[in-house]
Amino acid sequence: GNSVTQMEGPVTLSEEAFLTINCTYTATGYPSLFWYVQYPGEGLQLLLKATKADDKGSNKGFEATYRKETTSFHLEKGSVQVSDSAVYFCALSDRSGNNRLAFGKGNQVVVIP
Amino acid sequence: EAGVVQSPRYKIIEKKQPVAFWCNPISGHNTLYWYLQNLGQGPELLIRYENEEAVDDSQLPKDRFSAERLKGVDSTLKIQPAELGDSAVYLCASSLGQPNEQFFGPGTRLTVL
Numbered sequence: 392g393n394s395v396t397q398m399e400g401p402v403t404l405s406e407e408a409f410l411t412i413n414c415t416y417t418a419t420g421y422p423s424l425f426w427y428v429q430y431p432g433e434g435l436q437l438l439l440k441a442t443k444a445d446d447k448g449s450n451k452g453f454e455a456t457y458r459k460e461t462t463s464f465h466l467e468k469g470s471v472q473v474s475d476s477a478v479y480f481c482a483l484s485d486r487s488g489n490n491r492l493a494f495g496k497g498n499q500v501v502v503i504p
Numbered sequence: 505e506a507g508v509v510q511s512p513r514y515k516i517i518e519k520k521q522p523v524a525f526w527c528n529p530i531s532g533h534n535t536l537y538w539y540l541q542n543l544g545q546g547p548e549l550l551i552r553y554e555n556e557e558a559v560d561d562s563q564l565p566k567d568r569f570s571a572e573r574l575k576g577v578d579s580t581l582k583i584q585p586a587e588l589g590d591s592a593v594y595l596c597a598s599s600l601g602q603p604n605e606q607f608f609g610p611g612t613r614l615t616v617l
Contacts, residue, residue: 395546434610435547490606
């Protein structure tokens with residue numbers, strides 16, 4: 392079945408540091424890939440997405456590239472801010488028609504001033 | 505535009521008691537989803553509605569969980585009786601058909617004592 396694996400553990404870094412969160416996936420066919428963000432006390436929000444190989448999704452300074460050869464969709468941001476502190480979820484949706492999202496476990500990101 | 509509304513935000517009950525969660529999707533969104541999010545995990549789909557029809561309920565534990573969306577708008581998820589292991593966050597999401605972006609509510613955090 393479809394699954395998403397995110398790197399273990401929370402991520403703590405200083406303001407203006409470079410952020411990378413790894414995400415790899417297992418899926419049949421060619422899924423769509425997503426990053427969702429959950430700020431404290433709020434619902435999940437779509438951060439960015441990519442629907443085919445080599446597509447780059449970007450939003451709010453975050454980027455992720457759909458790498459079919461390595462089945463990865465790593466999230467990056469060049470200079471984080473305190474306001475980026477949140478939980479980040481990688482997810483995929485297959486094209487079987489049911490639009491079911493498979494999520495990774497999420498990574499807590501804490502940005503220290 | 506109002507987002508997905510869920511109530512209550514928090515609920516504490518004793519085991520074997522019933523509990524119900526309510527969700528009002530974004531106006532005009534015909535697809536509604538209920539997800540379960542355990543601590544430290546990503547959301548997992550419980551049930552998906554297209555209008556008032558449950559089209560994907562394969563993940564719903566039907567011995568104790570039930571859901572309804574009688575008029576194709578708001579929805580209720582019920583657990584009866586609740587067990588200790590049901591302690592989690594229950595998320596509602598909606599979308600304008602498929603395979604469009606899912607918008608999530610803030611969730612209901614359930615604690616079963």
